Amino acid sequence: MATNTSDEIKDGAIQTVGSQDPEAPSAEVSGQKQSLSDKFTIFASGAALVSDGYFNNLMTMVNVILAKQYPKSYTASVKTRVSNSLLVGEIFGQVVVGLTCDYLGRKFAIIVTTLMIVIGGILAAASSGKTPEGLFWMMTVARGIVGFGTGGEYPASSTSASEAANQRSLKSRGPIFILVTNLPLSFGTPLAVSIFLIVFSACHQAHYNTVWRVCFGLGCLLPLSVFYFRIRMLNSVLYRRGAIKRDVPYKLVLRYYWKSLIGTCGAWFLYDFVTFPNGVFSGTIIASVIPSTTKDVILKTGEWNLLLGALALPGVFLGAFLCDRLGRKYTMMLGFSGYLVFGLIIGLSYDKITKxxxxxxxxxxxxQSSGNMGPGDMLGLISSETYATSVRGTCYGLSAAVGKAGAAIGTQAFTPIQTNLGKRWTFIIAAIVGVVGVLVTYFFIENLSGEDLAERDRRFRAYLVENGWDGEMGEEDLKALAEDGQIPGEGIVVPNEAFNEEK
Structure with a gap:
């Protein structure tokens, strides 16, 4: 039978029998200290997730100036490799850190991701080589390290933010989660372009080498700005009660969540397949439609790209507004429908509209704004609410990793699609993906109600027990306490009264 901690509330403090870790539930963690930690967690999650949006979208403009600086060496294949390296790193980061934050705790995982982003950003800024090809390979590896960190932010920061928001304000958990996760991610686009334009202007629209190095280096300041708060944070109450530290029953997890995994993985793959290449190559796309007679093409491209990033932001707020009113599932379907409508408008009228x-x-x-409103906002929220605390990081990380695989494939296929089918087809394919996204969401995504995450934990625990799982749940082995009679049961820990009633 699954074991769990036994909680008591005394003088506003949470006390759980049977743990010796000062951050585990056995130690008295005052309500004030836990509340402060939850606030730290929510704030730090948002500030650090800006890094992902920043480093992903920085390449939008860096691609343009590297093509100017190295017209012969920076070929289409090199551009794709450098752009894709961050996505590949993110895939590994999401899977590895997803597992890590379930086994070793949210705090440990978050500190690791912060360090990886900083180290990778420094290496990217310092990229060099005896030949341009050597420089691009160092940049590729450095961006891969950054990607591992930013990818790990998805399961580590998002699960922490969801659990902290659940503890702080259950009724507003959805909007709070969106505003500290997808908003910073989306804000990374105009932030990256704004910083690029400032640095580019400061360098008198020249000195390309200095421009991209400074831009990469400034990206390190974002995670460093919240590093103190991350060190001070505590693991959430939900995690301390529901963690499975060993012998995770993955077969039972898969049997219980197979439909949800198809939904979150599939929808995330489709969303990232469209949004990431359109983000990374938006500078290239816009540059191609600016008249060749225009002076300062790079500056104009940056200004139009800044407007593009700003136009995508209102969708984030609209999704936050609709998530409780319309529901997570139907808001996501509405967002995918936007791909269909606007993708067809642009694709079918491409020759005229680009003039x-x-x-x-x-x-x-x-x-882009419709994508933010729907899958951009909802996928993280749905993934953080669908899965139980004990496997939330793993399932969230897996879903996001499949999404980044879609991003990598989309980025790799972007140039061949433009070359062989025509530029309009990148938008027509986006419309087709929108239709598939609506279908995947309708058939495989649960219509969540925003209930307390602890309720989902109890149902999952009951399912494990009914199917013969006899592992331990919580941060401490309580079997010895049960055998000593400190917890009722014949050598078996009874988790709590609510669980007994469900059983």
């Missing part, structure tokens, strides 16, 4: 750059950028921005 009017402002109109093209507005519709392009509306397509």
């Amino acid at each position: 009017i750059v402002p109109l093209f950028v507005v519709f392009y921005g509306l397509m």
